[in-house]
Amino acid sequence: MVKKSLVSLGALLVLFPTIAFAEDPSAGQLNMGLNALWVMLAAILVILMQGGFILLEAGSTRMKNAGHVAGKTIFTLGLASIVYWAVGYGITFGGDASESLNKFIGLGSFFFNPEIASIDNGAPSSIFFIFQLAFAAVSLSIAWGGFAERAKLSAYLIFTLFFVSVIYPVVAHWIWGGGFLAADGAQDFAGSTVVHLTGAIAALAATILLKPRIGKFNKDGSANEILGHNQVFTALSVLILWVGWFGFNAGSTIAIGDGFFGFVAFNTQLGAAAGAVAAMLISWLVNGKADITAMLNGALAGLVAITASCAFVDPWAAVVIGLVAGVLVFFSAKFFEKMKIDDPIYALSVHGAAGVWGTLANGLFATEELSAKVGVGRAGLFEGGGWEQLWVQFESVVIAGAFAFIASFIVLWVVKKAIGFRVTEEQEIVGLDLSEHGNYGYPEQMKKAGTSV
Amino acid sequence: MHNPLREKRLLDIAGAENIEQLREIRVREQNRLTMELSESSTHEVVESLNELHDALITQTLKFAENELARLGLGAPPVLYAYMLYGSGGRYEQTMYSDQDSGLVYADPSNELDKGRCQNYFPLLAETVVQYLIALEYPPCEGNVISSNPEWCLSFQGWVNKIENWFAEPSWENVRYLLIVADGRAVFGNMELAGKLQDHFYNDLLNHPIIARRMMENTLKHKMLVGVFGQLLTERYGENAGSLDIKYGAYIPMVNAFRLLATQAGIRETSTLQRIQALRLKNLLTEEEADEAYEAFSFFLKMRLLTTIMNDGKLSPEQLTKELIDLLKKALKAGKKIQRKVQRELQHRFGGR
Incomplete structure (x- = not known):
């Protein structure tokens, strides 16, 4: 009897919501609510990209490291969230620094304590925080590409502390937090430089200090192919990242507004598509075989490249940017291999090379109209804006890249000298699942393999 | 064309008395040909090399026949041909080619002969293959070799086999047909091998789809x-x-x-x-x-x-x-x- 009346009361509430809410929301409140919902949805999508990184990194590496590779992503996501809350967010967006200091670093909002609801129908700062945190976590997961299969778990822990508190937030402050590059008009809509290049440069510093994995290069300098253990994971990861990228790029409008986020999503799709197609074709033409890994990298490179430019360029340019990214990532991977730099997840090529290209592409293809709409910088070289924007883009790549490299290198160098960065040869051979965690990610398969050795 | 080196080589091989001597000749002659590779035309070297292989295999077959006679099995009960396939069949062996071979013997006319053939030829093939291994011709990894009973058959046995392959052109069977297409007799009755080839080409004409x-x-x-x-x-x-x-x-x-x-x-x-x-x-x-x-x-x-x-x-x-x-x-x-x-x-x- 009680149950029945509760059900009918519930049904009535659904049918006549005015019973529950006394007052109609104002237009401003509705506007805020829609924007908040969109940014929250985007933040969820970007956090879900961690699922993509788990599968990407695990699929591209060997079975003996799978549990470690996958699990450490969740661990560092947790650690990064706390560090970003305590320090990182304040460095990027804190408003207490003096004007001259603020050019380089933000201060304030440490141990961030957001309002419990929107104030005067402004965007809720809690949601903005989650959105920004998701980006920091993506940048961190990109850096792990350079650590894969040989770094100690403790090194992951220490690097997370420094990367999320200082290295990433400083670059983000320069371009997005009102720092000096923002003042110069550097165009990086969703973070080709801030997120991708910074992560990739950290990966580069790591892989240089760690040196290649055992068995990657022969004595005569020729490379061996260390195949990932599951190409289906890798392909699925690209799809998850691709979908998540709509949150990454289109969500970076931070508002629903006049529907501009749709245009950003549209360009994003074109860039990714062109990257996948171009990489598949170039690998086919150059190697005589259409390489799946190259194609997957091409899709990601297209996404990375269009990240900076998705709000600044026309659709045809998005296709060109994606096509170039797909070709670039293929040759970049070859280049790093030739330089004997071991890049198991192709982070340097996908996020680094394509990140640089995407940022520079603004200097070529940004249109006057869109630059004005976003309110950052001006038209690029091919759109009648002259060399100025290209120079600004170049400057932001070099400065952000150099800072990220030097800072990451110092942190990791100290780690290497103080406690050691790389696991022992024996640990690397048995796999990090066993050496760092005591259990295999694939117990049945690995134990079977172990008995035959 | 008079070529004293070549004649000496063939005479040496014909005069060899055991596998060890043949092996020495092989090493010596291959070294000589390796030297020649830089100065003579490829064509000549490949020809000389394959002539050397043919002569060595021929002599080995003679040794094997003698060995079987010594064991009391007498002479070959019917005519036969020892076949080479693969690079050997194409006269394109290198210094390190392996054995791709088969054996075809004439159809025995009665049960007694049939029994003797089934006794004699598998043993002959096995002996040859072992001798050739001692001569440093490794056996074929794909088991296309005369000591494999599938590749040591009477004439009618071969005809049936080839017809079956044509009738059921699975990937494996087509592979065999491709192998047979390169086959030739290195020793024994050439006519027998020729008749087998007649069958193969007839079948090929009757099965145009095989080409595809x-x-x-x-x-x-x-x-x-x-x-x-x-x-x-x-x-x-x-x-x-x-x-x-x-x-x-x-x-x-x-x-x-x-x-x-x-x-x-x-x-x-x-x-x-x-x-x-x-x-x-x-x-x-x-x-x-x-x-x-x-x-x-x-x-x-x-x-x-x-x-x-x-x-x-x-x-x-x-x-x-x-x-x-x-x-x-x-x-x-x-x-x-x-x-x-x-x-x-x-x-x-x-x-x-």
Whole structure:
């Protein structure tokens, strides 16, 4: 009897919501609510990209490291969230620094304590925080590409502390937090430089200090192919990242507004598509075989490249940017291999090379109209804006890249000298699942393999 | 042509009394031919080398017959032919080729003979194969070898087998047909081998679809030259940067000309002879034939050079600028032929 009346009361509430809410929301409140919902949805999508990184990194590496590779992503996501809350967010967006200091670093909002609801129908700062945190976590997961299969778990822990508190937030402050590059008009809509290049440069510093994995290069300098253990994971990861990228790029409008986020999503799709197609074709033409890994990298490179430019360029340019990214990532991977730099997840090529290209592409293809709409910088070289924007883009790549490299290198160098960065040869051979965690990610398969050795 | 070296070599082999002596002759003569490789034409060296192999195998068969006689099995009960397949069948053996062989014996006329044949020939084949292993001819990994009962049959047994392969052209069976197409008798009754070939070519005419299956079986090996004319070298591993001459140049051309030749009823088994015969029948233009002949001779030479050191692959150090240019030219010629074969068969049978 009680149950029945509760059900009918519930049904009535659904049918006549005015019973529950006394007052109609104002237009401003509705506007805020829609924007908040969109940014929250985007933040969820970007956090879900961690699922993509788990599968990407695990699929591209060997079975003996799978549990470690996958699990450490969740661990560092947790650690990064706390560090970003305590320090990182304040460095990027804190408003207490003096004007001259603020050019380089933000201060304030440490141990961030957001309002419990929107104030005067402004965007809720809690949601903005989650959105920004998701980006920091993506940048961190990109850096792990350079650590894969040989770094100690403790090194992951220490690097997370420094990367999320200082290295990433400083670059983000320069371009997005009102720092000096923002003042110069550097165009990086969703973070080709801030997120991708910074992560990739950290990966580069790591892989240089760690040196290649055992068995990657022969004595005569020729490379061996260390195949990932599951190409289906890798392909699925690209799809998850691709979908998540709509949150990454289109969500970076931070508002629903006049529907501009749709245009950003549209360009994003074109860039990714062109990257996948171009990489598949170039690998086919150059190697005589259409390489799946190259194609997957091409899709990601297209996404990375269009990240900076998705709000600044026309659709045809998005296709060109994606096509170039797909070709670039293929040759970049070859280049790093030739330089004997071991890049198991192709982070340097996908996020680094394509990140640089995407940022520079603004200097070529940004249109006057869109630059004005976003309110950052001006038209690029091919759109009648002259060399100025290209120079600004170049400057932001070099400065952000150099800072990220030097800072990451110092942190990791100290780690290497103080406690050691790389696991022992024996640990690397048995796999990090066993050496760092005591259990295999694939117990049945690995134990079977172990008995035959 | 009078060639004292050659005559001495053949005399030495004919005069050898045991496998150990044959082995010494083989080592000596192959060393001599290796030296010659830099000064003589490829053609001559390949010919001399295959003549050497033929003579060694022939002498080994004589040893084996003697051995069986010594064991009390007497002389061969009926006529037989010892067949070579693979590179041996094509007169294209290198210094390190393995044994691809078979044996066909005349149909016994009565039960008594039949029993004696079933006793004698498997033992003969086994003995020959063992002797040849002692002579450092490794056995065929694919088990295409006379000591395998499947490859040691009476004439009628072979006819039935080949007909079955034609009747059921599975991937495996078509592979066998491709192997048989390169077969020739190295020792014994040539007529027997010739009659078997008659059957094969008759069946081939009656099963036109086989040509297509044969092509599909051989498509997997492509000429290692890319769209931009670049060499497609190994990308990873110990052999990174090297070019797989055997599977990326030599084998695809062998396959293409085997297909063209067998379709035209040409019974030559050597690829160079197949090219010449195709030219005589006007199935290749003079330009095509010259280009193909030159390219294939070049690959034969490269293959001889590479098998001496490196399992059919040209290492990056060997790939000099001049050599790369020659390779590109030859590979493009090979690719042209491969496309011609595909086009013609496509034309004949339509797309899939």
